Amino acid sequence: xxxxxxxxxxxxxxxxxxxxxxxxxxxxxxxxxxxxxxxxxxxxxxxxxxxxxxxxxxxxxxxxxxxxxxxxxxxxxxxxxxxxxxxxxxxxxxxxxxxxxxxxxxxxxxxxxxxxxxxxxxxxxxxxxxxxxxxxxxxxxxxxxxxxxxxxxxxxxxxxxxxxxxxxxxxxxxxxxxxxxxxxxxxxxxxxxxxxxxxxxxxxxxxxxxxxxxxxxxxxxxxxxxxxxxxxxxxxxxxxxxxxxxxxxxxxxxxxxxxxxxxxxxxxxxxxxxxxxxxxxxxxxxxxxxxxxxxxxxxxxxxxxxxxxxxxxxxxxxxxxxxxxxxxxxxxxxxxxxxxxxxxxxxxxxxxxxxxxxxxxxxxxxxxxxxxxxxxxxxxxxxxxxxxxxxxxxxxxxxxxxxxxxxxxxxxxxxxxxxxxxxxxxxxxxxxxxxxxxxxxxxxxxxxxxxxxxxxxxxxxxxxxxxxxxxxxxxxxxxxxxxxxxxxxxxxxxx
Amino acid sequence: xxxxxxxxxxxxxxxxxxxxxxxxxxxxxxxxxxxxxxxxxxxxxxxxxxxxxxxxxxxxxxxxxxxxxxxxxxxxxxxxxxxxxxxxxxxxxxxxxxxxx
Numbered sequence: 001x002x003x004x005x006x007x008x009x010x011x012x013x014x015x016x017x018x019x020x021x022x023x024x025x026x027x028x029x030x031x032x033x034x035x036x037x038x039x040x041x042x043x044x045x046x047x048x049x050x051x052x053x054x055x056x057x058x059x060x061x062x063x064x065x066x067x068x069x070x071x072x073x074x075x076x077x078x079x080x081x082x083x084x085x086x087x088x089x090x091x092x093x094x095x096x097x098x099x100x101x102x103x104x105x106x107x108x109x110x111x112x113x114x115x116x117x118x119x120x121x122x123x124x125x126x127x128x129x130x131x132x133x134x135x136x137x138x139x140x141x142x143x144x145x146x147x148x149x150x151x152x153x154x155x156x157x158x159x160x161x162x163x164x165x166x167x168x169x170x171x172x173x174x175x176x177x178x179x180x181x182x183x184x185x186x187x188x189x190x191x192x193x194x195x196x197x198x199x200x201x202x203x204x205x206x207x208x209x210x211x212x213x214x215x216x217x218x219x220x221x222x223x224x225x226x227x228x229x230x231x232x233x234x235x236x237x238x239x240x241x242x243x244x245x246x247x248x249x250x251x252x253x254x255x256x257x258x259x260x261x262x263x264x265x266x267x268x269x270x271x272x273x274x275x276x277x278x279x280x281x282x283x284x285x286x287x288x289x290x291x292x293x294x295x296x297x298x299x300x301x302x303x304x305x306x307x308x309x310x311x312x313x314x315x316x317x318x319x320x321x322x323x324x325x326x327x328x329x330x331x332x333x334x335x336x337x338x339x340x341x342x343x344x345x346x347x348x349x350x351x352x353x354x355x356x357x358x359x360x361x362x363x364x365x366x367x368x369x370x371x372x373x374x375x376x377x378x379x380x381x382x383x384x385x386x387x388x389x390x391x392x393x394x395x396x397x398x399x400x401x402x403x404x405x406x407x408x409x410x411x412x413x414x415x416x417x418x419x420x421x422x423x424x425x426x427x428x429x430x431x432x433x434x435x436x437x438x439x440x441x442x443x444x445x446x447x448x449x450x451x452x453x454x455x456x457x458x459x460x461x462x463x464x465x466x467x468x469x470x471x472x473x474x475x476x477x478x479x480x481x482x483x484x485x486x487x488x489x490x491x492x493x494x495x
Numbered sequence: 496x497x498x499x500x501x502x503x504x505x506x507x508x509x510x511x512x513x514x515x516x517x518x519x520x521x522x523x524x525x526x527x528x529x530x531x532x533x534x535x536x537x538x539x540x541x542x543x544x545x546x547x548x549x550x551x552x553x554x555x556x557x558x559x560x561x562x563x564x565x566x567x568x569x570x571x572x573x574x575x576x577x578x579x580x581x582x583x584x585x586x587x588x589x590x591x592x593x594x595x596x
């Protein structure tokens with residue numbers, strides 16, 4: 001009984017997915033829009049369930065660890081379950097407005113979205129390489145299909161093809177690394193692997209190759225430079241709600257997996273110290289990721305593609321925090337990463353939502369030019385867009401500001417030489433402000449060229465609801481960030 | 496009995512061939528086949544290591560899961576290739592150049 005309660009977030013999402021699937025198959029006449037509500041309600045239910053299990057505390061539930069190590073129900077998993085469910089619910093609401101507007105309304109999208117979310121939640125709770133792999137593939141296979149959802153569009157299909165090829169390749173790298181770890185330690189559960197490595201009995205050559213393969217595979221999944229090549233194409237070609245899902249849910253789940261694998265399985269000195277382990281590799285990757293993404297993002301003419309590069313840049317900031325978790329004050333850095341991902345989820349989902357709302361059938365808003373004069377023509381669309389861009393740029397009093405503040409503070413006070421990393425990250429935030437503010441310049445200070453096609457905002461209760469929710473969360477996290485950070489501090493990754 | 500190392504060398508070679516095929520070839524079907532090769536290299540590694548760690552059958556069990564997931568992955572991959580072929584009459588990945596900086 002305890003295990004049913006402890007895994008109720010996942011069970012709710014799975015039941016909801018089954019229901020939506022059945023309704024879609026047997027009641028095709030039902031309005032598709034109702035599926036969007038059903039999906040969003042299911043996901044909000046999942047988020048509420050993870051919050052309630054958190055309050056009870058899994059320690060207080062007998063039998064909660066019955067599925068360990070395959071599925072852990074610790075607070076780390078619950079925090080990510082909450083973030084993932086919120087992000088997925090926002091993406092579902094965006095889909096409820098976007099799909100009918102652009103004539104690709106089919107119920108399968110919601111089913112794929114729900115099952116992918118379940119995969120993401122499995123990934124956050126996986127304490128064994130086996131369930132980690134299953135969760136990763138459950139997540140990825142659904143997202144590949146969501147990317148290709150606009151079947152008649154060559155761009156959507158091409159995006160899916162690129163995403164599929166590189167995503168599967170990354171999974172294979174990760175899996176080979178996992179197989180070598182199993183060979184070196186005789187364990188597939190992360191805690192067992194970590195223990196064996198700490199004992200020093202594992203073959204160093206196998207460990208080195210395995211760590212390299214796993215770090216490369218993880219870097220692919222969080223789209224860190226030099227493994228980012230698929231990201232802009234996949235984000236640009238996918239239908240915008242699928243892009244939002246990739247940017248928030250897939251990224252959060254990938255970072256959950258990264259934190260758990262790196263700290264629990266590869267957290268021992270032999271695989272994590274400077275000079276020998278992953279933290280040496282991760283710091284340069286973080287620098288390359290944020291610098292490259294920020295420089296390239298400024299040169300884009302498509303806002304959607306700019307947001308794709310922006311998500312790569314944010315992955316770079318988070319990697320600074322991940323690299324700092326290896327220090328003795330790592331708990332604080334890890335909590336900052338968790339908070340950052342929550343803040344990033346609501347800001348990014350909001351930005352993509354505003355982009356959805358600013359366009360309509362045949363006049364989708366994609367480029368900067370499309371948005372020219374939007375602030376005067378449609379202030380109700382431009383204002384939330386501006387708020388989310390401020391949050392992404394890290395302007396107080398928004399969620400993004402405190403995300404960056406906590407993250408950089410934790411990295412700053414981590415012992416050892418992380419100061420230079422923080423300085424580079426700060427400089428990068430300044431560069432990043434340029435391309436976010438450029439959108440504002442186009443919205444408020446430019447007028448569309450005469451005769452140029454302009455984006456006409458659509459009307460949708462779903463998208464409006466998503467934007468209102470995002471705006472409230474962005475402001476709430478920005479005005480009272482301490483509460484969520486305290487919660488994040490209670491959620492360390494364990495094996 | 497064939498020593499463990501030999502299996503690992505074969506698996507490593509398979510993985511290298513798969514990686515090479517994936518990176519060098521531009522035919523999507525060949526790239527999909529290379530992906531299968533990568534996963535089979537992993538399977539061989541897992542089963543070979545299971546002989547070293549004989550207290551349980553984790554490695555063999557893992558290999559079964561990998562096989563099942565590889566089948567699901569191939570289904571999604573082929574569906575995407577098919578959709579691309581319908582639109583462009585080509586299965587070459589270097590001809591997909593609509594999305595660029």
